[in-house]
Amino acid sequence: MQINNQHYRTIWLDQDSPKEVCIIDQRQLPHKFVIEKLVNLDDAITAIKDMHVRGAGLIGATAGYGMYLAALNLVPENFDQELEEAGELLNRSRPTAKNLKWAVDRIISVSAEVTGVENKIERIKEEAAAIADEDAEFCRRLGQHGLAIIKELSEKKNGAPVNILTHCNAGWLAFVDYGSATAPIYAARDAGIAVHVWVDETRPWNQGAKLTAWELQQENIPNTLITDNAGGHLMQRGDVDMVIVGTDRTTYTGDVANKIGTYLKALAAKDNNIPFYVALPSSTFDWQTAKGSDIPIEERDGTEITMVSGLDRDGSQTTVTLTAPGTHALNYSFDVTPARLVTGLITERGVTPANEQSIAELFPEKRT
Numbered sequence: 295m296q297i298n299n300q301h302y303r304t305i306w307l308d309q310d311s312p313k314e315v316c317i318i319d320q321r322q323l324p325h326k327f328v329i330e331k332l333v334n335l336d337d338a339i340t341a342i343k344d345m346h347v348r349g350a351g352l353i354g355a356t357a358g359y360g361m362y363l364a365a366l367n368l369v370p371e372n373f374d375q376e377l378e379e380a381g382e383l384l385n386r387s388r389p390t391a392k393n394l395k396w397a398v399d400r401i402i403s404v405s406a407e408v409t410g411v412e413n414k415i416e417r418i419k420e421e422a423a424a425i426a427d428e429d430a431e432f433c434r435r436l437g438q439h440g441l442a443i444i445k446e447l448s449e450k451k452n453g454a455p456v457n458i459l460t461h462c463n464a465g466w467l468a469f470v471d472y473g474s475a476t477a478p479i480y481a482a483r484d485a486g487i488a489v490h491v492w493v494d495e496t497r498p499w500n501q502g503a504k505l506t507a508w509e510l511q512q513e514n515i516p517n518t519l520i521t522d523n524a525g526g527h528l529m530q531r532g533d534v535d536m537v538i539v540g541t542d543r544t545t546y547t548g549d550v551a552n553k554i555g556t557y558l559k560a561l562a563a564k565d566n567n568i569p570f571y572v573a574l575p576s577s578t579f580d581w582q583t584a585k586g587s588d589i590p591i592e593e594r595d596g597t598e599i600t601m602v603s604g605l606d607r608d609g610s611q612t613t614v615t616l617t618a619p620g621t622h623a624l625n626y627s628f629d630v631t632p633a634r635l636v637t638g639l640i641t642e643r644g645v646t647p648a649n650e651q652s653i654a655e656l657f658p659e660k661r662t
């Protein structure tokens with residue numbers, strides 16, 4: 295995707311120094327575009343845990359490269375066991391996004407297929423790159439499937455802009471490229487369809503305000519920032535044609551874990567007869583978990599609610615406290631939208647209703 299008219303992915307191996315992994319430090323956006331280098335496992339864990347990188351697909355890709363960085367420094371005699379330990383540390387860095395463990399398991403499994411430390415490292419490096427490439431390609435493909443839905447809405451509106459509401463950032467910043475919720479929007483723009491995006495600010499971390507609005511602006515997609523509480527009102531007024539969100543983990547029965555507040559948007563969409571779609575590459579499916587209530591929900595520090603960061607009048611980054619001293623805050627990061635509120639899941643293989651049978655028909659090899 296474009297930043298100041300230059301193409302970037304969100305993660306890549308440094309060309310000149312292939313033992314270093316480059317990421318965009320998303321904590322600095324939209325005010326500063328800072329490329330950070332990860333050189334070891336601890337860097338990768340910190341980047342995921344402290345949200346230098348975030349979003350399901352990018353967390354998975356960072357985990358893949360984190361395993362590569364770990365592999366470079368493992369004791370040869372104890373390689374396999376230490377690789378598993380590195381994977382456990384990564385898995386603990388953020389609990390909800392399914393892509394994390396999926397990527398770690400994939401690396402451990404390819405490493406076990408070859409012998410000799412040099413061969414293993416080379417194989418792990420290839421697989422980390424494949425995970426990243428596949429993430430970008432699957433998002434591109436799901437964008438094409440989502441395009442058909444937007445096209446139909448556009449035709450019904452005789453070409454007037456299709457108003458799409460999204461929550462959090464499931465854009466290219468949350469993946470390696472394209473994004474999940476945004477991929478159909480970019481595909482629609484490329485097909486000459488007029489779109490406009492309502493961007494939820496997404497308290498407390500403000501991924502919508504800081505990341506989605508900036509990302510869409512870089513791509514010249516018309517968008518308007520709204521408070522998290524405004525979506526229902528806009529839907530009642532007829533100002534929303536569809537909702538597209540991402541997901542951090544979706545069960546094989548179609549329950550969707552996504553950024554806190556998604557469930558309320560789905561309820562409002564249902565009440566107003568507005569289609570509510572979830573876009574995801576298949577790496578985000580949890581093929582072992584049936585019920586959304588069994589998905590681990592990350593709880594983050596309450597200071598993310600009691601404090602807020604931004605630019606000072608003099609242009610320097612600053613953090614201020616909103617609340618009275620001693621205010622107790624509870625900060626769940628995700629919620630679960632039950633499958634019955636989801637109109638469809640937009641995947642790299644097509645759009646499917648959110649139920650066990652339809653999902654299994656689209657991904658028959660994943661049947662448990």
Ligand code: MRU
Binds near residue numbers: 463468540542
């Ligand atoms: O806490 P984050 O920023 O890592 O949360 C992830 C998200 O941005 C959203 O929930 C997103 O819609 C799903 S990730 C593609």
